[in-house]
Structures are given as C-alpha cells and as structure tokens.
Amino acid sequence: MQLIIGNKNYSSWSLRAWLLLSHHKIPFEEVRIPLDQEDTHARLTRYSDAGKVPVLLDGELTIWDSLAICEYVSENYLEGRGWPAEVGARAEARSCSAEMHSGFQQVRGQLPMNCRATARHVAGNAALEKEIARVDRIWSNCRQTHVSRGPWLFGQFSIADCMFAPVVSRFSTYGIKMSPEAAQYMECVLDDEHMREWLRQARAESEILDAEEVGA
Ligand SMILES: N[C@@H](CCC(=O)N[C@@H](CS)C(=O)NCC(=O)O)C(=O)O
Incomplete structure (x- = not known):
C-alpha cells in the first residue's frame, strides 16, 4: 500500500491514517507531499481528484478520506480490530x-x-x-x-x-x-x-x- 500524506508537522488528517497503520505494523510506503506549495494541488490530484491528504492506494483501489481509510484498514487488514470488540x-x-x-x-x-x-x-x-x-x-x-x-x-x-x-x-x-x-x-x-x-x-x-x- 501507499499512503499519501502532507507535512508531518501540519497535516492533522494525515496523522490519523498513518497512526493506525503504524500501530498495527501494517507495511506501507509513505509518499509525503508538502502542503501549500505551488505544485501541491497538481501533485495531490495525481492521486485523488479531491486534492486532499491522506490518500491510501491499495492495488487498484484509492481511498481519499482519513476515516474511510481507517475503516478500510480495519475491515481488510485487522478483521475489524480497528474498533472495540463490544x-x-x-x-x-x-x-x-x-x-x-x-x-x-x-x-x-x-x-x-x-x-x-x-x-x-x-x-x-x-x-x-x-x-x-x-x-x-x-x-x-x-x-x-x-x-x-x-x-x-x-x-x-x-x-x-x-x-x-x-x-x-x-x-x-x-x-x-x-x-x-x-x-x-x-x-x-x-x-x-x-x-x-x-x-x-x-x-x-x-x-x-x-x-x-x-x-x-
Ligand atoms: N475529509 C478529509 C479532509 C482532508 C483534508 O482537509 N486534508 C488537508 C490537509 S490536513 C489537505 O489535504 N489540504 C490540502 C489542500 O487543501 O490543498 C479527510 O478526513 O481525509
């Protein structure tokens, strides 16, 4: 998988997805795109038309929202353990x-x-x-x-x-x-x-x- 993120210092939404994958030691390649630069929008829209981070790429699949990424990781890689069992x-x-x-x-x-x-x-x-x-x-x-x-x-x-x-x-x-x-x-x-x-x-x-x- 590839996780597209913004600056670690500023990109709060990126941290969410990165933390879930990291905590569960799920292998992923990180692609960092600094925000608010001249080429940021062009670089982001190569991955998702929404033009926002985070984006998760898994094979043919693109997921472009932090909560949706967490849900997907939980379902597909953690057998639902992203959420409490009860x-x-x-x-x-x-x-x-x-x-x-x-x-x-x-x-x-x-x-x-x-x-x-x-x-x-x-x-x-x-x-x-x-x-x-x-x-x-x-x-x-x-x-x-x-x-x-x-x-x-x-x-x-x-x-x-x-x-x-x-x-x-x-x-x-x-x-x-x-x-x-x-x-x-x-x-x-x-x-x-x-x-x-x-x-x-x-x-x-x-x-x-x-x-x-x-x-x-
Ligand atoms: N609903 C989205 C929001 C993501 C979002 O707003 N990301 C900001 C940075 S933390 C962004 O990509 N901004 C880039 C831009 O607007 O050019 C999510 O939860 O992933």
Whole structure:
C-alpha cells in the first residue's frame, strides 16, 4: 500500500491514517507531499481528484478520506480490530470519531496542528472554550468507563484514538488546561512510540506555513 500524506508537522488528517497503520505494523510506503506549495494541488490530484491528504492506494483501489481509510484498514487488514470488540463500545467509538470528523471547527481553525511548536498561547473565545470542554468530556467519560481495559479511550487502542491524536497534539502545543483524566489520556497519546516517531519526523521538517503558525 501507499499512503499519501502532507507535512508531518501540519497535516492533522494525515496523522490519523498513518497512526493506525503504524500501530498495527501494517507495511506501507509513505509518499509525503508538502502542503501549500505551488505544485501541491497538481501533485495531490495525481492521486485523488479531491486534492486532499491522506490518500491510501491499495492495488487498484484509492481511498481519499482519513476515516474511510481507517475503516478500510480495519475491515481488510485487522478483521475489524480497528474498533472495540463490544457492540456498544464500538457504536460509541464510531460516534466519537464521527463527531470529531465532522465538527470542532473552532479547534481546527483557532488551534492549527503544529507539532514542533510548544508553549504557544492563543487568546481563544467562548466558542473555542465550549469545544475544548466537549473534548474534555468525551475523553474523561471514555476513560472513566474503560479504565479497567487499558489506557486508550476505549481501553485498547482504536480508530477513535487515531481521530483524536491530532487534537492531543494541538492541545499540547497551545498548553490547553484539561481535567486530570483528560490530561492523563493526553500523556498516553504523547508517550506512544508511534506518535513520538511522527513528532520526531515533524520536528525534522523544514517547511514553515505562515497561515498555520498562530499564537505567541
Ligand atoms: N475529509 C478529509 C479532509 C482532508 C483534508 O482537509 N486534508 C488537508 C490537509 S490536513 C489537505 O489535504 N489540504 C490540502 C489542500 O487543501 O490543498 C479527510 O478526513 O481525509
């Protein structure tokens, strides 16, 4: 398989698919296309008409959306182990993932993922605070419910953790204060060997995208 991704420092959607494949040690070739360059659109549309990353190529098949890629990998390579085994937990994990995938516009807009940046401060507004509080409730509720099964949102690592990994990176960059349970979950994600490898490679990148460099 080939996984087309953007800059590791900035491409939050790319991280999701990359983390699932890496966590499960599924072999793939990585193709990195730096975003916001003159040739970015032309390079991206060679792989998918949507012109976005991530894109997964598996033989004749092209999958061009992070959640769809995670679903495909789970079905085709993990016998469904991308999601929790229990039907109720699986439905909740899908709800969390879909909520993340289609929402949190303030978090996305005001706190862009910028892996190598630390101690950035953003003033934020009430709409952002509301979304941060919602993320905190999702993480802490999941942890309270599944704490006996492991350190991830649903105990064992799942696609829900992939979907929220970029949010963990954002909150870490901007020093967002979280409840003790949510903060503990963030530590688990940031301490994961594959997440640390992504962050290491992000720090090694040289491109700087001014629009993504926010906060002081
Ligand atoms: N729904 C898509 C969204 C992907 C997306 O917006 N990717 C951004 C970067 S993280 C992108 O490719 N931007 C390139 C561009 O718009 O030129 C997914 O989940 O994969």
